[in-house]
Amino acid sequence: MNMRVKLWGVRGSLPSPHSPEQLTDKFRALLEEYEHFRRNNSGGIEDFLKRTEPYKVGGFGGHTACFQVTTPNMDIAIDGGSGIRRYGEALLLGPCGLGKGEVHIFMTHFHWDHMIGLPFFVPIFIPGNRIHFYAVQDDLEDRVRAMFCKPHFPVPFERLGAKVIFHKLQPREPKVLNDLTITPYQLDHPDPCWGFRCESGGKAFSHCVDTEGTRVSRKDLDKDLPLYQNADLVIYDAQYSFLEAAEKIDWGHASGPIGIDLAAREKIKKILFIHHDPAASDEKIHLVEEQTRAYYKSCLRMSKDQGVEFSEFEWSFAREGMVVEL
Ligand SMILES: [Zn+2]
Ligand SMILES: [Zn+2]
Structure with missing residues (x-):
């Protein structure tokens, strides 16, 4: 692996x-x-x-953004949504439980759904642990401190047990942590939001959420195109059905067919769709997945019938708890 x-x-x-x-x-x-x-x-x-x-x-899952990327010598998390609580519990079984842990959390942006789990991330309360936060945005420290602030949360930042360290990332400049290289690229989302291309051992995973996918052509994507090219795995935003996305211009989220087109053109090997709408039932998400499948099949048919370039790749709408090995 x-x-x-x-x-x-x-x-x-x-x-x-x-x-x-x-x-x-x-x-x-x-x-x-x-x-x-x-x-x-x-x-x-x-x-x-x-x-x-x-x-x-079991459904698709109800927790918001948190993703763990593990290599032979490194372990990082991307985002601190409500899913980070269970990531924290898993870490307690290792050095974090003894106050000897080193945790690395990369933040895409500071919307609530990507921050709301931080006050429930237990390793941050344990003396001896060192929690590193990384982001492109200049106000990273202010935003994390604000999550541990009375009257919204009873434990103020100053009383956290662990040592918390903040690191500023430079846009499109690789950050090397042992055998893992992480490079931030800008996504199409308000406030703004940065995706991460994670590379190790010749494999590439790109985290591309939240994004509306408004820049479509290679020319428009320009300096951010390398986020997608030849990735082994991409996690992409599909909060809406294609029709909903067409109605919700500038809401900052995409739909399955946008990711399908991108994956085909940029030779992505596998793409998983996430950021499921909070109002969508499991049946609704499944229905949107089936609509995306119809689009994918029509692309395959066009490639066979009309010679349009489109090669097959793996994709699905992701469920909480999924693990992908590259
Ligand atoms: Zn957002
Ligand atoms: Zn979000």
């Missing part, structure tokens, strides 16, 4: 757990499917679960 990417949170804008009513509907639908399965198959519950689409069982 050269690089491993774990998705601790894939929801956009606001943490969105299932409501009791949604869970009841989900169980009812599953039990009905199971009854049908039992009538026609000899297998048991495990067999049924294996054959059932995962989104029908």
Whole structure:
């Protein structure tokens, strides 16, 4: 393994757990499917679960942005959405639990959904740990301090147990941490937002969220084009269906077909879509995924029938907890 990417949170804008009513509907639908399965198959519950689409069982997930990138000698997180709480719990099993941990958190931007988990990141309260934050934005320290501020949170920044260290990144300049190189490129999002290309052992993972994908051509992308080119894995914004994205100009989020076009042109090997809309049910997200599949298939057909260049690649709408090894 050269690089491993774990998705601790894939929801956009606001943490969105299932409501009791949604869970009841989900169980009812599953039990009905199971009854049908039992009538026609000899297998048991495990067999049924294996054959059932995962989104029908656990859904896509409700936690917001947090991604872990691990190489043989390095481990970083991108963003501190509500998903970072469970990342923090996982770290407690290692040196962070003993107050001897070193944590590296790269921030794309400071919208709530990318910050809201920081006050619940337990390693930051443990004396002896060193927590490094990185961002292109000049106000990184002010923004992180503001998350630990009365009356919004009872523990002020000055009383955090760990030592917190801030690092300024330069746009499009690589930052080398052991065997991992991270380069920030600008995305199409207000306030603004920076994507990260992470490279190690000849593999490249690009984090491209949040973005509206308004700059489409290579000429428009210009200095930010290397974020996408020949990446082994890209995480891309698909908060909206294609029609919704067309209506929500300047809202800062994209849709599946925009990422599909980009992946085909820039020879991306695998693309995962995230930042699912907080108002979207699992069924709605699945429906948008199916619409994207119809678009992908039409691109493949056009390439066969009309000779338009379009080669196949892997893609899906991501679920919380997914792990990809490169
Ligand atoms: Zn966001
Ligand atoms: Zn945002």
